[in-house]
Amino acid sequence: LYGRKFLTIDPKNTTQTCSNCGHILSGADKLTLADRQWTCPVCHKHHIRDYNAAINILNKGLAKQ
Numbered sequence: 865l866y867g868r869k870f871l872t873i874d875p876k877n878t879t880q881t882c883s884n885c886g887h888i889l890s891g892a893d894k895l896t897l898a899d900r901q902w903t904c905p906v907c908h909k910h911h912i913r914d915y916n917a918a919i920n921i922l923n924k925g926l927a928k929q
């Protein structure tokens with residue numbers, strides 16, 4: 865429809881994954897719903913929570929094609 869592709873992806877870890885280096889937060893590093901911004905402990909990139917998650921979802925969708 866409208867020349868766009870629609871894909872479903874698994875949203876698991878999209879919020880907890882660094883879109884820059886792929887590091888997945890775990891344990892005490894995990895974000896809570898109150899964390900709107902965070903800095904990756906591995907590559908030290910600063911992320912806006914929802915923007916980072918959107919990039920991860922986009923990357924997952926592109927990887928599925």
Ligand SMILES: [Zn+2]
Pocket residue numbers: 882883884885886887904905906907908909
């Ligand atoms: Zn990182």
